[in-house]
Amino acid sequence: MEAIASIPVAPAGFRSGFVALVGRPNVGKSTLFNHLLGQKVAITSPVAQTTRNRLRGILTTATAQFIFVDTPGIHKPHHRLGEVLVHNAKGVLKRVDAIVFVVDAASPPGRGDRYVADLLTTTPAPVLMAINKIDLLPPEAREQRQQDYQTLGPWPAYPCSALTGEGVGLLQSAIAAQLPLGPYYYPPDMVTDQPERFIMAELIREQILHHTREEVPHSVAVTIEQVQQERNLTRVHAVIYVERPTQKAIIIGQGGQLLKQIGTAARQEIETLIGGKIYLELFVKVRPRWRQDRLRLAELGYRIEKD
Numbered sequence: 221m222e223a224i225a226s227i228p229v230a231p232a233g234f235r236s237g238f239v240a241l242v243g244r245p246n247v248g249k250s251t252l253f254n255h256l257l258g259q260k261v262a263i264t265s266p267v268a269q270t271t272r273n274r275l276r277g278i279l280t281t282a283t284a285q286f287i288f289v290d291t292p293g294i295h296k297p298h299h300r301l302g303e304v305l306v307h308n309a310k311g312v313l314k315r316v317d318a319i320v321f322v323v324d325a326a327s328p329p330g331r332g333d334r335y336v337a338d339l340l341t342t343t344p345a346p347v348l349m350a351i352n353k354i355d356l357l358p359p360e361a362r363e364q365r366q367q368d369y370q371t372l373g374p375w376p377a378y379p380c381s382a383l384t385g386e387g388v389g390l391l392q393s394a395i396a397a398q399l400p401l402g403p404y405y406y407p408p409d410m411v412t413d414q415p416e417r418f419i420m421a422e423l424i425r426e427q428i429l430h431h432t433r434e435e436v437p438h439s440v441a442v443t444i445e446q447v448q449q450e451r452n453l454t455r456v457h458a459v460i461y462v463e464r465p466t467q468k469a470i471i472i473g474q475g476g477q478l479l480k481q482i483g484t485a486a487r488q489e490i491e492t493l494i495g496g497k498i499y500l501e502l503f504v505k506v507r508p509r510w511r512q513d514r515l516r517l518a519e520l521g522y523r524i525e526k527d
């Protein structure tokens with residue numbers, strides 16, 4: 221109840237609502253999400269399908285409150301985890317006030333984009349198209365690329381770069397204009413509704429993705445087993461789950477070198493997150509076929525959400 225008591229009454233004309241970022245994997249949804257929030261909440265990586273659980277990020281300005289929902293990249297599922305991701309992403313689309321359809325300007329529209337565009341033709345919420353990564357295109361090619369993408373649907377398009385920030389302000393104002401008049405749903409200074417533990421686990425997973433190659437990433441899950449507050453130090457005990465002993469060996473590396481690098485990088489990210497000293501203990505465990513198993517998915521925190 222305390223959190224509710226600290227929510228002020230919104231001024232007249234205030235707009236607020238839920239905004240979904242959707243798009244095929246790797247178009248830059250998480251990067252855009254972080255840029256809009258001005259803070260690192262979602263992890264990003266060059267490996268497709270980095271985003272797993274639904275994450276909410278809150279941005280409050282003088283005139284509006286946006287609750288951004290980052291969805292996993294939508295694509296045709298190949299295994300149980302894939303199905304859960306797509307099911308959850310579809311569910312989100314039915315419940316939001318606005319949808320930002322993110323596409324990648326670096327390449328022309330493809331099947332993945334059309335798959336998403338088709339889903340959006342039946343959603344009730346207004347759709348805006350963010351043509352992301354325009355920094356990768358020479359200025360003279362942008363107009364043509366925008367036209368290519370506008371064949372996907374009748375939605376207004378906003379060229380932008382989540383990396384440099386170009387065009388993101390305009391996109392943000394356009395989203396605000398689509399939100400209904402409404403209250404503060406969260407306290408104005410709140411940035412995410414995810415518990416710190418979840419973000420810690422994601423920051424560790426992010427470093428694993430950065431430090432390993434294709435064969436490992438999708439087989440990794442991270443759980444935070446224990447967080448102990450000591451005088452000037454927070455002790456974090458985390459477990460990295462993989463599916464095969466070979467993956468365990470890769471993550472640990474020769475003489476434990478790679479795990480050490482992952483740990484150091486993740487520790488620094490977590491210290492920035494919580495603003496204090498961390499002692500991070502990482503363990504690697506093998507759990508065969510965890511991605512195929514509903515129960516284990518649930519145990520590791522991948523929820524199947526109801527429509």
Ligand SMILES: Nc1nc2c(ncn2[C@@H]2O[C@H](COP(=O)(O)OP(=O)(O)OP(=O)(O)O)[C@@H](O)[C@H]2O)c(=O)[nH]1
Pocket residue numbers: 243244245246247248249250251252263264265266267268269270271291292293294352353354355356380381382383384
């Ligand atoms: N040059 C450039 N790269 C970008 C931009 N936005 C994102 N990227 C890069 O594109 C890659 C994918 O970005 P993510 O934000 O993880 O993509 P995503 O759509 O969330 O991916 P999934 O989690 O797979 O759905 C990363 O390497 C980003 O650094 C951009 O505006 N310009």
